[in-house]
Amino acid sequence: MSEQKLKPKVAFYWCASCGGCEEAVVDLAEDILDVVEKIDIVFWPVAMDFKKQDVENYSNGEIAVSFINGAIRTEEQLEMARLLRKKSQLVVAFGSCSHLGGIPGLANLYSREDLFDTYYNKLPSNDNPRKILPLTETETDKGTITLPEIHRTVKALNQVINVDYYLPGCAPPPDLILNAIQAILENNLPPLGSVLAPEKSLCDTCPRKDSKPDKILIKKINRISLTEIPPDKCFLAEGVICMGPATRSGCGERCINANMPCRGCFGPTSAVEDQGAKFLSALTSIIDSEDEQEIKAILDSVIDPTGLFYMYSLASSVKRKYQDFK
Numbered sequence: 001m002s003e004q005k006l007k008p009k010v011a012f013y014w015c016a017s018c019g020g021c022e023e024a025v026v027d028l029a030e031d032i033l034d035v036v037e038k039i040d041i042v043f044w045p046v047a048m049d050f051k052k053q054d055v056e057n058y059s060n061g062e063i064a065v066s067f068i069n070g071a072i073r074t075e076e077q078l079e080m081a082r083l084l085r086k087k088s089q090l091v092v093a094f095g096s097c098s099h100l101g102g103i104p105g106l107a108n109l110y111s112r113e114d115l116f117d118t119y120y121n122k123l124p125s126n127d128n129p130r131k132i133l134p135l136t137e138t139e140t141d142k143g144t145i146t147l148p149e150i151h152r153t154v155k156a157l158n159q160v161i162n163v164d165y166y167l168p169g170c171a172p173p174p175d176l177i178l179n180a181i182q183a184i185l186e187n188n189l190p191p192l193g194s195v196l197a198p199e200k201s202l203c204d205t206c207p208r209k210d211s212k213p214d215k216i217l218i219k220k221i222n223r224i225s226l227t228e229i230p231p232d233k234c235f236l237a238e239g240v241i242c243m244g245p246a247t248r249s250g251c252g253e254r255c256i257n258a259n260m261p262c263r264g265c266f267g268p269t270s271a272v273e274d275q276g277a278k279f280l281s282a283l284t285s286i287i288d289s290e291d292e293q294e295i296k297a298i299l300d301s302v303i304d305p306t307g308l309f310y311m312y313s314l315a316s317s318v319k320r321k322y323q324d325f326k
């Protein structure tokens, strides 16, 4: 048997995502050469000409690991996730959208009908006088054209198939990707179900943590776009929403180092079930007032609290995760 055949087979696939996770693989730069030396990429439609049939041709469990990024919104994504699960020994949810539903999961705030009406009828840039909406089947004089059904809600990957590991982040940073691939190659993995990132919260590793007082008290919520924050000051202590207390570390503090507060893309640590609720509870505890009206006015000044506190985790939140699938 040739050496090529002995390499573990690896698949990459994307579902509802922006493509940033695929870029993250390319961001491995020259390290990707080491990686492809050790693995056999058998499916990566965004980069190479593979077809669904190629995956179907493998026996069950023949693929060592499938890295699946993106949330599940369409019937095609569901079908591919199920197929890759069947053919793979391990499935890794790759990136925030696959891990928690991510930004596509914010669409769960609206019904599918409202979303279609907005995108296809109401947007001023649209020209759709016949109000045509996407159909799963359309008859044309050249035959039937089909599109995958769009489901009623967006799901995280583990809401449709069993997931073995999670690589968090929007997108996962190259060092975590390399560590994960290394751990898989060396069969040196943590218990099934683990998130392949540290268990500490971002505040524990943040370069600004020394400026975070033991007890933060704020009288006002400041918007980052309208506030100048010195590069060594804790955002939250300055009244700017920073999701650090409710977010897992491991990203290399990418946003903080760019003088932007954390938006929570790594999701919560395993001690926290609902990232948005955890942050809301942290925020209410630092409001410096005993007056109900004043507290309400301060909290009301947060623009789009659901979009902010659940930016990456709405589809996996306690309130939203038990929705009908279709």
Ligand code: SF4
Pocket (backbone or CB within 6 Å): 202, 203, 204, 206, 207, 208, 209, 212, 233, 234, 235, 236, 237, 242, 243, 244, 245, 256, 261, 262
């Ligand atoms: S709240 Fe944000 S800025 Fe402050 S220590 Fe935590 S992560 Fe750093």
Ligand code: SF4
Pocket (backbone or CB within 6 Å): 169, 170, 202, 247, 248, 251, 252, 253, 254, 255, 256, 261, 262, 263, 264, 265, 266, 267
């Ligand atoms: S600072 Fe927060 S939002 Fe930014 S990359 Fe890290 S975990 Fe994600």
